[in-house]
Amino acid sequence: MAESTTVKRERLKPPITNVGVLGWLHTNLFNSWYNSLLTIVTLIVMAFLLPPAFQWAFVDSLWNSSAEACRDIDGACWSVIPNNIRFIILGFFPSGQEWRPILAMVLLLTLVVYSKERSRWKSSLLWLWAINLIIMGTLMYGGIFGMPVVETSQWSGLPLTFILSFFGMIVAYPLGILLALGRQSNMPAIKTLCVVYIELIRGVPLISLLFMSSVMFPLFLPEGVTIDKVLRALIAIILFTAAYIAEVVRGGLQAMPRGQYEAADSLGLNYSNTMRLIILPQALKIVIPPSVGILLSVFKDTSLVVIIALYDVLKTTMVTLSNPKWAGYSRESYIFLALLYFGFCYAMSSYSRKLEKELHTGH
Amino acid sequence: MKDLQMNNKTQKSNQPIIEIHDMHKWYGDFHVLSNINLQVQPQEKIVICGPSGSGKSTLIRCINRLEEHQRGQIIVNGIELSNDIKNIEKVRAEVGMVFQHFNLFPHLSIIDNLTLGPIWVRKTPKKEAEEMAMMYLEKVQIAEQAKKFPGQLSGGQQQRVAIARSLCMNPQVMLFDEPTSALDPEMIKEVLDVMIDLAGEGMTMLVVTHEMGFAKSVADRVMFMDDGEIVEQNSPDVFFDNPQHERTKLFLSQIL
Numbered sequence: 001m002a003e004s005t006t007v008k009r010e011r012l013k014p015p016i017t018n019v020g021v022l023g024w025l026h027t028n029l030f031n032s033w034y035n036s037l038l039t040i041v042t043l044i045v046m047a048f049l050l051p052p053a054f055q056w057a058f059v060d061s062l063w064n065s066s067a068e069a070c071r072d073i074d075g076a077c078w079s080v081i082p083n084n085i086r087f088i089i090l091g092f093f094p095s096g097q098e099w100r101p102i103l104a105m106v107l108l109l110t111l112v113v114y115s116k117e118r119s120r121w122k123s124s125l126l127w128l129w130a131i132n133l134i135i136m137g138t139l140m141y142g143g144i145f146g147m148p149v150v151e152t153s154q155w156s157g158l159p160l161t162f163i164l165s166f167f168g169m170i171v172a173y174p175l176g177i178l179l180a181l182g183r184q185s186n187m188p189a190i191k192t193l194c195v196v197y198i199e200l201i202r203g204v205p206l207i208s209l210l211f212m213s214s215v216m217f218p219l220f221l222p223e224g225v226t227i228d229k230v231l232r233a234l235i236a237i238i239l240f241t242a243a244y245i246a247e248v249v250r251g252g253l254q255a256m257p258r259g260q261y262e263a264a265d266s267l268g269l270n271y272s273n274t275m276r277l278i279i280l281p282q283a284l285k286i287v288i289p290p291s292v293g294i295l296l297s298v299f300k301d302t303s304l305v306v307i308i309a310l311y312d313v314l315k316t317t318m319v320t321l322s323n324p325k326w327a328g329y330s331r332e333s334y335i336f337l338a339l340l341y342f343g344f345c346y347a348m349s350s351y352s353r354k355l356e357k358e359l360h361t362g363h
Numbered sequence: 364m365k366d367l368q369m370n371n372k373t374q375k376s377n378q379p380i381i382e383i384h385d386m387h388k389w390y391g392d393f394h395v396l397s398n399i400n401l402q403v404q405p406q407e408k409i410v411i412c413g414p415s416g417s418g419k420s421t422l423i424r425c426i427n428r429l430e431e432h433q434r435g436q437i438i439v440n441g442i443e444l445s446n447d448i449k450n451i452e453k454v455r456a457e458v459g460m461v462f463q464h465f466n467l468f469p470h471l472s473i474i475d476n477l478t479l480g481p482i483w484v485r486k487t488p489k490k491e492a493e494e495m496a497m498m499y500l501e502k503v504q505i506a507e508q509a510k511k512f513p514g515q516l517s518g519g520q521q522q523r524v525a526i527a528r529s530l531c532m533n534p535q536v537m538l539f540d541e542p543t544s545a546l547d548p549e550m551i552k553e554v555l556d557v558m559i560d561l562a563g564e565g566m567t568m569l570v571v572t573h574e575m576g577f578a579k580s581v582a583d584r585v586m587f588m589d590d591g592e593i594v595e596q597n598s599p600d601v602f603f604d605n606p607q608h609e610r611t612k613l614f615l616s617q618i619l
C-alpha cells in the first residue's frame with residue numbers, strides 16, 4: 001500500500017563490472033596490479049602442472065586390473081585400492097563376518113546424519129545414541145545371537161578409527177564439562193585439581209600419552225591384570241580430548257552473562273539445576289562449532305595409534321603396501337587415504353559452519 | 364479459642380518480614396554499605412531512591428544473598444542469612460526479584476521460563492505449574508505470547524514476563540531493581556501498571572526506582588540512600604514536601 005503512494009524513482013542497474021562473470025573476475029582476480037600478476041603466475045604454474053597430473057591420474061591410469069598389468073603403464077595404478085579395499089577398510093576382522101563392522105559403521109553414519117537436524121535435538125536423541133552405541137559394540141564384539149566373538153585385537157581399519165574418535169569424543173565430552181565446571185568451582189581443592197589436570201594434559205603431545213597408556217600404565221596394574229589394548233588407547237584419547245573440551249566449554253561458560261546466574265539464583269534453584277537447566281544448555285550451544293573442531297582433530301589424531309601397534313585405517317594401508325606385489329603404489333594409496341579423511345573432515349567442518357550460521361540467527 | 368487464633372494472626376502480621384540490623388558490606392576495601400537498619404512489615408511497599416553508586420542495588424541484592432554482607436544480621440521470613448546454602452535457597456524461594464535487564468532465560472519459551480521455578484524448586488507437578496503460569500501471564504496481560512521466546516518480545520513485555528516468573532513462586536516479598544530503567548518511555552507505563560496492581564493486592568515490595576510518580580502513589584515509605592547509608596526515610600508526603608536532610612533536598616531538586 002505504502003509503496004504505491006510514494007513517488008516512483010528511477011531504478012538504476014548496477015555498473016556492469018560488479019555483476020556476472022566479468023564482474024566476478026574483476027573483483028576477485030584482477031582488482032589490482034599485483035593481484036592480476038598473481039593470477040597470471042598461478043595460471044602459468046597450473047598450466048605446467050595440471051596436464052601431466054591429469055594424464056597420470058586419468059589418462060594413463062588403470063582402475064581395476066591386476067598388479068602385473070600395472071607394471072606396464074606410466075600412469076596411476078588405482079587398482080591397488082579395489083584389490084585391497086577389504087583389508088584397508090576392515091583389516092583383520094575375520095572373513096565371513098564383514099557385515100558386522102559394515103553394519104556398525106552404517107548405523108553410526110546414519111545416526112550422525114540423523115542428528116544433524118536441530119529440531120531433533122531432544123533428550124530422546126541421547127537415548128538413541130546410547131542404544132546405538134551398545135548395538136555397535138555388540139556387533140563388533142559379538143558373543144551373542146550366534147555371532148562369534150571377535151577380540152578387540154582384531155578390530156582394525158576404519159571401524160577402529162571411528163570407535164577411537166567417536167567413542168572417545170562421546171565419553172570425553174561429559175568429562176570435559178565436569179572439568180570446566182570444576183575449574184570454575186569456588187572450592188580451591190577441586191579448582192586446583194582441574195587446572196593442574198587441564199594444563200598438564202595440554203602441555204603434553206597425544207603420542208606421549210599413548211605411549212604411557214600402552215607401556216607405563218600396565219606397570220602400575222597388579223600382576224595378571226591386563227587391560228585391553230584398544231581400551232588403553234581409548235582411555236588415552238579420552239583423557240587427552242577431555243582437557244581440550246574443558247577449555248572450549250569454559251569459553252562458553254564465560255560467555256554467559258551474569259544475569260542468567262542471578263536470575264536462576266533468585267528463583268532458589270540449586271547449583272546443579274542452575275547448570276543443567278539454564279547455563280549449560282546455552283553455553284554448550286555456543287561452543288558447538290569449536291567442539292566439532294575438536295572432533296575433527298581427534299578423528300585425524302587417531303592415526304597416531306599406529307605407534308602402539310594398533311591397526312587403524314592408516315596402518316592397514318601401510319600393511320597393504322608392504323606386500324611386494326603392491327609395494328610400488330604408495331602414492332595412489334595415500335591419495336586415496338587422504339581423500340577418505342578429507343571427505344569426512346570436510347563434511348564435518350561444513351556442517352559446523354552451517355550450524356554456526358543457524359545458531360547466529362536463531363535463538 | 365477464637366481469640367487466641369486472632370491474636371496469633373495479628374502477632375504474626377506484626378512481625379517484620381525483613382529485619383536488617385547494623386548491616387555492613389565491603390567490596391574488597393571499599394565500604395559500600397554502612398550501618399543499615401531496616402524493618403519491613405508484611406504488605407509494606409518501600410521505594411528506595413538515591414544517586415547512582417549509593418548502594419541501592421547492593422542493598423536489595425543482599426536481601427536475597429546475591430551479595431554477601433560481612434557484618435550485622437539480615438533475617439528474612441524468620442531465616443537468618445548466613446553461609447548455609449540451604450537457608451539461602453529457602454529465602455530465595457520466598458523472595459522474588461525483578462532485574463533492570465529482565466534476565467529471562469532466552470533458550471526457554473515464555474511458559475517454560477515461568478514453570479521452571481515451581482517445577483524444580485517447589486516440586487509442583489508440571490500441569491499444575493503450567494496452569495498457574497497461564498494465570499499469571501493472564502494477569503500481566505501477555506497470555507497470548509506463552510509459546511514465544513523472550514527474544515521475540517518487546518522490552519516491556521519481557522519485563523512483565525519477568526514479574527510473572529517471580530510471582531509463580533508465590534513469593535512473600537518482591538524486590539525490584541530499577542525495573543523500568545532499561546525500557547523505552549512508551550513501555551514504562553505497562554510495567555508500572557502491573558506493579559501498581561500487585562501493590563493493590565497487598566504484596567510486600569521493595570522497589571529501587573527513579574519513577575517518583577510511582578513512589579508518591581504507591582509507597583508507604585520512601586527511603587533515600589547516599590554513599591552507602593540510609594539517610595532518611597519517611598512517608599511519601601513528608602519525604603517529597605518536607606525533606607529533612609540537605610542531601611535529600613539536593614537529590615530531590617536534581618530529579619524533580
Ligand SMILES: Nc1ncnc2c1ncn2[C@@H]1O[C@H](COP(=O)(O)OP(=O)(O)OP(=O)(O)O)[C@@H](O)[C@H]1O
Nearest residue numbers: 390391393395413414415416417418419420421422
Ligand atoms: N561487584 C562489585 N565490585 C566492586 N564494587 C562494586 C561492585 N558492584 C558495585 N560496586 C560499587 O558499589 C557501589 C554501589 O553500587 P550499586 O550498584 O549498589 O549502586 P546503585 O545505587 O544501585 O547505583 P545505580 O543507580 O547506578 O544502579 C558503586 O560505587 C559501585 O561502583
Ligand SMILES: [Mg+2]
Nearest residue numbers: 419420421541
Ligand atoms: Mg543499581
